[in-house]
Amino acid sequence: MxxxxxxxxxxxxxxxxxxxxxxxxxxxxxxLSSNEGPFGPPPAAVRALQECVSDMHRYPDGGSTALREALATENNIKADQIICGAGSDEIIQFLCNAFLAPGDEIVYSAHGFLMYSIYARAAGANPIAAPEQDLKADPQAILDTVTPKTKIVFLANPNNPTGSYLTKDEIKSLRDQLPENVLLVLDAAYCEYVQEADYSAGHELVDEYGSVVVTRTFSKIYGLGGVRLGWGHCPPEIADILNRIRGPFNVSTAAQVAGVAALSDKxxxxxxxxxxxxxxxxxxxxxxxxxxxxxxxxxxxxxxxxxxxxxxxxxxxxxxxxxxxxxxxxxxxxxxxxxxxxxxxxxxxxxxxxxxxxxxxx
Ligand SMILES: Cc1ncc(COP(=O)(O)O)c(C=O)c1O
The missing domain is CATH 3.90.1150.10 (Aspartate Aminotransferase, domain 1)
Known part of the structure; x- marks a missing residue:
């Protein structure tokens, strides 16, 4: 062929x-090679998984309704602005598929998570790295790397593999200076671990700007990497777009029930x-x-x-x-x-x- x-x-x-x-x-x-939680899955998630086994002949709830409602309550956000995926990787993929055309660019910080470039290239776009300062994302360098072709800026915050993060104020200032039509994706896969008071995962920016998406995962602190579950918090119009391109049953029943249970295991x-x-x-x-x-x-x-x-x-x-x-x-x-x-x-x-x-x- x-x-x-x-x-x-x-x-x-x-x-x-x-x-x-x-x-x-x-x-x-x-x-110690994949940043997984070391304690196994949360006990409540194990029980929920065991209980759902006999329903495995049924398709999952295509809207992940109970899970989105639990996430909305937990994070004080709206359920209809949440899209769930098979890992946060899948949300990153949806964003690239929805917003990138051949010849477009994405900007990511030089030592940023690798999947941004992979999904961008699969969509025909060119990933452009912005230099970092002392292994930390540099907002000015990101702004300087943006061109009229840039459609998305991806920022893992904290970043994998450097562990560095930008403060809430730095992120807000970056968003203020980015062109309005450039989507800022804040990948908060590790946000639950952050102890520093000047940090925010960025959920408050989603409604404030309409051009910010926050992605989250159950693969790290929630100990559920094996069921593949992640989610994105999006402005309503973006949730609508992503919902039209995702698979109708992209999140398994196992992932949905385990996710709800994990959220309750404080x-x-x-x-x-x-x-x-x-x-x-x-x-x-x-x-x-x-x-x-x-x-x-x-x-x-x-x-x-x-x-x-x-x-x-x-x-x-x-x-x-x-x-x-x-x-x-x-x-x-x-x-x-x-x-x-x-x-x-x-x-x-x-x-x-x-x-x-x-x-x-x-
Ligand atoms: C920064 C970052 N984002 C996203 C992911 C993907 O996580 P998952 O697809 O398991 O939700 C990872 C996994 O290592 C990561 O480090």
């Missing part, structure tokens, strides 16, 4: 490579937030004590700089021999760094000790 020009362009996209989950010959795996969420803050503090101090540069992170992971790509790759391989899987982030333009997700306390002790055993940069 001869491929169309569009299919040929798609073959130029470098496929997304997820965090490793296997290590040959190792019995116990410590998976103890699980609160203790996960506390645990994460403690682990980040411990790991950051420990690794800095070992002479590594560790960037301050507002998420559930930290980024450690091993000075050279060889040392970073060498450390990842050394850890893997002990069953400890971390994320190499060369694809994010950070070849000398490793991203380490926060796991259980014992897992983080073992990871830190293993990095110490690997040795300091000479």
């Amino acid at each position: 001869s491929f169309s020009p569009k299919a040929k362009t798609i073959l130029d996209i470098a496929p997304y490579v997820g965090g490793e989950s296997k290590a040959e010959g190792v019995e116990r795996i410590i998976k 103890d699980f969420i609160h203790s996960s937030v506390r645990h994460n803050a403690n682990m980040l503090n411990f790991v950051t101090k420990y690794l800095r004590g070992e002479g590594l540069e560790v960037y301050l992170s507002a998420g559930n992971f930290c980024l450690a700089d091993f000075e050279t790509p060889e040392r970073a790759a060498g450390c990842a391989a050394f850890l893997k021999e002990r069953g400890i899987l971390v994320r190499q982030v060369a694809a994010y333009g950070l070849p000398s760094c490793l991203r380490i997700s926060m796991g259980l306390e014992e897992e983080m002790m073992l990871a830190c000790e293993a990095i110490k055993d690997y040795g300091q940069p000479s």
